[in-house]
Amino acid sequence: MLKTHSLDAVIIGAGVVGAACAYYAAHAGLHVAVVDRGSVAGGTTGAGEGNLLVSDKEAGPELDLALLSAGLWRELAAALPASVEYEAKGGLVVAPDESALKALRTFAEGQRAAGVDAVELAADDLPGLEPHLAPGLAGGFLYPQDAQVQPAQAAARLLAASGARTYPGEEVTAVLRDTSGAVRGVRTDRRELCAPAVVNAAGTWGGHIASLAGTALPVLPRRGFVLVTEPLPRVVRHKVYAADYIADVASGSAALQSSAVVEGTPSGPVLIGATRERVGFDRTLSVEALRRLAAQAAALFPVLAEVRVLRTYHGFRPYLPDHLPAIGPDPRVPGLLHACGHEGAGIGLAPATGALIAAALAGARPPLSPAPFRPDRFADAR
Structure with missing residues (x-):
């Protein structure tokens, strides 16, 4: 089985959230790989409408995340080398x-x-x-402030701009851990990708990936x-x-x-x-x-x-039961981070999620408090 080293993180999921995590991690100077059991944007992202909404969110953590993302989407629409059909329609x-x-x-x-x-x-x-x-x-x-993108194009453009190694059509069969329980990479049906951090951006399969890592998330x-x-x-x-x-x-x-x-x-x-x-x-x-x-x-x-x-x-x-995504390091499994559970708002919230994940991976100051999105907040998840 092939083994790939020299990575800072492996991101599981090539939807728009995983692609945003790869993009912002790359901009933080990190080397990442993205692996997905299907194609780029082949899951929830490809079935979305591309909503970038603040209008449907009450004041609180999700709205804060949406407002940060709204500004980041405007920047991305100007920065990405090809169109994502960004439309500030309101x-x-x-x-x-x-x-x-x-x-x-x-x-x-x-x-x-x-x-x-x-x-x-x-x-x-x-x-x-x-x-x-x-x-x-x-x-x-x-x-x-409400806007629109073409979601599959957005995921593909973010992923391409990240320069990340991408492995579509490879299912993660194990999250590798060392004798102390810390993450050391993933195994797919074709290779091992070795890294000190794994990001669970697997969307509706986020609970399954959490279980492979020996923890639980009620997605x-x-x-x-x-x-x-x-x-x-x-x-x-x-x-x-x-x-x-x-x-x-x-x-x-x-x-x-x-x-x-x-x-x-x-x-x-x-x-x-x-x-x-x-x-x-x-x-x-x-x-x-x-x-x-x-x-x-x-x-x-x-x-x-x-x-x-x-x-x-x-x-x-x-x-997720409280309608907030799980974003950031999981204290139960060193080296495991989550970026999933966004329900229908994942496309809109992807850039802010990616920025939070990149900050956590790089040990940098986050753009807003990640505390409300703490992955271990579901005490009875199992």
């Missing part, structure tokens, strides 16, 4: 009635205190921003569907969703939840997400989930009622 959250608008107003007040730009809109303001929105809405909030898959329409003129200008989406994101329910997020794309098709349900890794097509999405999208934008849906796709978000 988000529009709409309220169907005065009660929902009042709740959004309270939510936005907390966000503003954390540094979010949230602009309240009256009902009469909405048609000027989105001419095809349904009439009768009570108002909403505009979030100029579970949460399935979601997306509809893709035929190409259209730009009938949806922003990322638009109703207020109930915020509650769905924060919910821990295992049952099917659906709240439409509607957005146009530069190439023409409209993307319609998002559903959430915990059904393990069941890839069965859910007609009920698709029906709900289509109906909710048409309720927001009646013009979509007669539009053809060309395809649908789905993936699995890496869910």
Whole structure:
């Protein structure tokens, strides 16, 4: 079996989070390798819409991470040598009635205190921003900091720019440890990669990788569907969703939840997400989930009622019980770091996650406190 030395870290996972970890580690002067059982962006990243959102996050650690990432994504969009289709389109959250608008107003007040730009809109303001929105809405909030990237391209560009050695199509079968229990690399079905640090950026398989290292992380898959329409003129200008989406994101329910997020794309098709349900890794097509999405999208934008849906796709978000990712060193296993559990926000939070991981690997000062994302916070994970 081949053995590769002279690495500072091995990153497990070639999605956008793993790619961001590799990119920022390289910028810190570290030599890393990235290994993935599939292809680059072949898991959750490739099934995402590319959301870079601050609008759906309440004041707290995740919002702080999102704001840091928002600035880093702007820098990356300018720095990467090829396009990641970064689009600063802004988000529009709409309220169907005065009660929902009042709740959004309270939510936005907390966000503003954390540094979010949230602009309240009256009902009469909405048609000027989105001419095809349904009439009768009570108002909403505009979030100029919300943006979009093409997620698979973003992962590929970050990984290429990192210069990391990349090993797609190789499953990690063991996390290697020395006699003291400290990490010393990984074994795949083809080779051993030796390094004093291993980063678990395996997304929905993060719990499995943790177990290979002799510890536990309660990552579970949460399935979601997306509809893709035929190409259209730009009938949806922003990322638009109703207020109930915020509650769905924060919910821990295992049952099917659906709240439409509607957005146009530069190439023409409209993307319609998002559903959430915990059904393990069941890839069965859910007609009920698709029906709900289509109906909710048409309720927001009646013009979509007669539009053809060309395809649908789905993936699995890496869910942790408190809705915060696990980021940083695991004190239970020296040399093991985690960068997973971002659920549906991994694309948006990837740069900040990568910056935190790079700081931990290099022994540098982190850009924000990693304490809320401590991997060992789940005392009963086993």
